[in-house]
Amino acid sequence: MQQEVVEAQGHLIDSHLMEQIFDTVVEHNGRFEVEQFSIGKTNAEPSYLRLKVETTESADMQQLLTHLLTLGCSPVDSGDAQMAPVERDKCAPEDFYSTTNHHTLIRRKGKWIEVQNQRMDAMIVVSGDTAVCRRLRDLRQGDQVVVGMRGIRVVPESKERDRLSFAFMNTDISSERQVETAVRQTAALIRQTRENGQKVIVVAGPVVIHTGGSRSLSLLIKCGWVQALLAGNALGVHDIEASLLGTSLGVRQSDGRQEEHGHRNHMRAINAIYHAGGIAKAVESGKLQSGVMYECVKSGVPFVLAGSLRDDGPLPDTITDMNQAQDAYAEQLKGAGLVLCLGSMLHSIATGNMAPSWVKIVCVDINPAVATKVSDRGTGQAVGVVTDVGLFLEHLARELGCK
Ligand SMILES: NC(=O)c1ccc[n+]([C@@H]2O[C@H](COP(=O)([O-])OP(=O)(O)OC[C@H]3O[C@@H](n4cnc5c(N)ncnc54)[C@H](O)[C@@H]3O)[C@@H](O)[C@H]2O)c1
Known part of the structure; x- marks a missing residue:
């Protein structure tokens, strides 16, 4: 049995993220157990969810974690983001992380840093304390690219409250x-x-x-x-x-x-x-x-x-x-x-x-x-x-x- 503990924070209920997270686990042949849930008590206060997820197959778990990540649900205490070098211009390492269009943070030396120039279908290139979205064609030999799914946090947009729009x-x-x-x-x-x-x-x-x-x-x-x-x-x-x-x-x-x-x-x-x-x-x-x-x-x-x-x-x-x-x-x-x-x-x-x-x-x-x-x-x-x-x-x- 594969097991992971994941967490999410934000306006999980009115943005329908909770139900999407639960549905995603089931769709990937998984089971979930809510370990902790606290509901935001005011307009501005976020809710918090901590979930144990299980699948029988490792491939299912990998797929599941990828999908949960796009919903803002990432593994607890995942350590730093992993990186691999670009060996040839425009060629990313095989297991590169492909970005979404949501706010994204990566963990580097224990600190979360926000990714810049956010856009979908890009790679994250890390240099010193900065992380930037870069398209495949803009990758250069020696760039350090984020790979895998650890140490990445995605923050989907939540419903706008109290706004004209x-x-x-x-x-x-x-x-x-x-x-x-x-x-x-x-x-x-x-x-x-x-x-x-x-x-x-x-x-x-x-x-x-x-x-x-x-x-x-x-x-x-x-x-x-x-x-x-x-x-x-x-x-x-x-x-x-x-x-x-x-x-x-x-x-x-x-x-x-x-x-x-x-x-x-x-x-x-x-x-x-x-x-x-x-x-x-x-x-x-x-x-x-x-x-x-x-x-x-x-x-x-x-x-x-x-x-x-x-x-x-x-x-x-x-x-x-x-x-x-x-x-x-x-x-x-x-x-x-x-x-x-x-x-x-x-x-x-x-x-x-x-x-x-x-x-x-x-x-x-x-x-x-x-x-x-x-x-x-x-x-x-x-x-x-x-x-x-x-x-x-x-x-x-x-x-x-x-x-
Ligand atoms: N002479 C030329 O050089 C020429 C002529 C036509 C298109 N193009 C090029 O082809 C590409 C695609 O062209 P496009 O963007 O027109 O095509 P498109 O098919 O991508 O989009 C046209 C859109 O207009 C919508 N539409 C039609 N009537 C409408 C109306 N009354 N109100 C609101 N929406 C309406 C359609 O539903 C469609 O979604 C562009 O790059 C364009 O520059 C070049």
Whole structure:
């Protein structure tokens, strides 16, 4: 019989962690015995759980400990985190510890130290008294990487209490929820994020332009509610097409009708930006005078346009090296408190993968499956608003007093 004693601390009951911990033991053919449980008596006080777990197979126990760790339940008195050196660039030791997006601590020389640059699917590299998340491709020969599961503590986010966002952030994705309510709550989150000195990041797909959301998003940028824009080539192309030629994908923005020969408009837009020498230069020269990209340049809001296999052009500003594009996204996400994902499945999931679990994510999409997908890929904090993104942005800009 394999036996371990594990412990967890936090808002275990209202965050449903207790039931998840018990279920996980049973799912791995294990048995548990609660050795100690004390319930937090106030809003702020955490609960404490000490649990004896048993499995017959050693492999089950290893699996079980891995899963319990992600729920914030780690072996009692596990000793220091174990480490092994990287022998070749980009090659981790076989039993490397793969990170979650939750706050993580590792024990080194008897002291718990917090891991920096937290993100999922990374390795923990330790140097002196610092521990940092590093992606596989960034590992260098000689780096000391955390291996196994000992000496690691994961702290999942608990339900937010007594906060403006409480009701919204804990509601399931629902297409029945009124758009007005979702907009009001998102606006409150945006204000709260800015008051906390954190950044609001917008991740947007070209459908924002197709649905007429360009004006509202431009206003939000102009009014200072957006600190960075993360998108793909298409958003840039169609936004510029709309500004220069009044169409998006050849469809007239004024009356929704297909313009004659409009199919070439997005290529004309890309061509115009090449002539100008880039988006910023097109703004400086007066060629580009409105739209989302224009407002970013004018307001000094950084933008990243990531390339993809489907891109036309691409625009000279689009980053076509995917590693570089990921790095540029990650750079802008530093210091983010809220990410607003608007009608782009690809970029919403990508951004979710990079953000730590304490960064709030609101996913606006007409398809309820998108927010679910973002959550299922490990970004459990994402909440969905199922509606037309153009409509949502119009309400949001009004709610935040943008004119
Ligand atoms: N011309 C081009 O260069 C071009 C054109 C299209 C896409 N792309 C590229 O392809 C990649 C993927 O593009 P994507 O992000 O558009 O595709 P995506 O499929 O990842 O996401 C589109 C999302 O928009 C949602 N949606 C559709 N209508 C909506 C509405 N009215 N309101 C709210 N949500 C709505 C869909 O449900 C979907 O989730 C990007 O990198 C993009 O730049 C390039």
